[in-house]
Amino acid sequence: MPELTERDPEELSATLTQWLSATLGEGANPTIIDLEAPASSGFSNETIMVTARWNEHGSLEEHRLVFRVHPTKHTLFLEADFSLQYRVMHALQGQPSVPIPTLRWYEQGSETLGVPFFVMDHVEGQIPADNLPYTMEGWLLEASPENQAELWWSGIETLAAIHQLDWDALGLAGLANDSFGKPGLDRNMNYYRAFLDWTSHGRPQPIAEAAWEWLVANKPVENGEPVLSWGDSRIGNMIWDHFRPVAVLDWEMASVGPPEMDLGWWLYFDRQFSEGLGVPRPPGFPTHEETIARYEELMGRTMQDLFWYQIFAGFRFAVIMCRLSDLLVGSELLPADSDMGSNNLATQFIAQLLGLPSPAEQA
Known part of the structure; x- marks a missing residue:
């Protein structure tokens, strides 16, 4: 939910120019020549795109920057930790198999924008759209089947590379320590159960609750060591150049867990x-069976219970959609009597997958 429209652009430009001047130091003399908030920048952060020039190494250089700003009016996630994505991305800087935008600065104070923010370099490329989804229109659907397959497989290889990193050695041990239980599946289930309780405010959530009961009744046994979980693992959170990823984005949901959790999320959203x-x-996308076989080859371990992990992905998405509906109602983008919190893409598809009555029928 970009909030740039609620900031005065000239005042914001002057504020960021002043901040850049102090950050870059004497003689940089920065100027901002363009500033915008992308409509697709999401609800968990405010995003401001800036084109700036400053003196560097004896010449005037132009830079495209992305400011990710702590939300000032809403929090999408339960107990959201804005610094989490920065810490994870910082730990992954320089990993050749996991491309991350170059991070520049993290501003903890509230003096500049009223909230913390961090700055990274803009990465050129294309992103498959969510609205309308890439399965309905756009550059990916118009690509050749060969290029579609190349994108899919290179994304899967990048996901496996994330899971092969030593998260403890990278300084991310903090991901395994919070109040929601031991690291792994238990912690993630406990978190999203608490998230649903927090966001539903006691309102009926028949599909989400039915999915939860199914998940608890069919919970798999974890095998192998937990891995660094990206959390929001899908092709729409990567920047692509010539059908290969050049940046992995959106680490707000990062945790430690079984690799099936990310692979299940990837497969679920492909189906969603x-x-x-x-x-x-897209006709060039490999089958899920081929994908799982390749993933097992890359990881050197069997991927188990992937239907369960897809339902878990749908449940988590349903919880997020419940919270998102409240934010949209609060922003007067949805009417107060909207049923989006319980009747949405996630709950509709979960009902389809589990053979439940549709959410509209249960309203």
């Missing part, structure tokens, strides 16, 4: 944006 919407997958 195709069969969940009644449209075919």
Whole structure:
């Protein structure tokens, strides 16, 4: 939910120019020549895109920067930790198999924008759209099947590379220590159960609750050591150049857990944006069976209970959608009597996958 429209652009430009001047030091003399908030920048942070020039190494250089700003009016996630994504991305800087935008600065104080923010370099490339989804229109759907397959496989290889990192050695041991239980599946289930209780405010959530009961009744046994979990692992959170990832974005949901958790999220959203919407997958995308086999080869371990992990992905998405509906109502982008909190893409598709009555029928 970009909030740039609620800031005076000239005042914001002057504020950021002053901050850049203090940060860059004497003689930089920065100027901002363009400033915007992308409409697709999401709800968990405010995003401000800046083009600036400053003196560097004896010449005037132009830089495209991305300011990720702590939300000033809303928090999408339960107990959201704005610094988490910065800490994870900082730890991953320089990993050749996991491309991360170059991070520049983290501003903890509130003197400049009223809230913390961090700054990273803009990465050129293309991002598959969510609205309308890439399965319905856009550059990926228009690409050749060969290029679609190249994108899919290179994304899967990047996901496996994330899971092969030593998160403890990278200084991310803090991901395994919080109040929601031991690291792994238990912690993630406990977190999203608490998240649902927090965001539902006692309102009926028949599909989410039915999915939770199914998840608890069919909970798998974890095998192998937990890995660094990206959390929001999907092709729409990568920047692509020539059908290969050049940046992995959006680490707000990062945790430690079984690799099936990320792979299940990846497969779930592929299904959500195709069969969940009644449209075919891009013709070049490999089958899920081929994907799982390749992932097992990359990881050197068997991926188990992936249908369960897809339902868990749908449950988590349903919880997020419940919270998102409140934010949209609070922003007067949805009417107060909207049923989006319980009747949305996630709950509709979960009902389809589990053979439940549709959320509209249960309203």
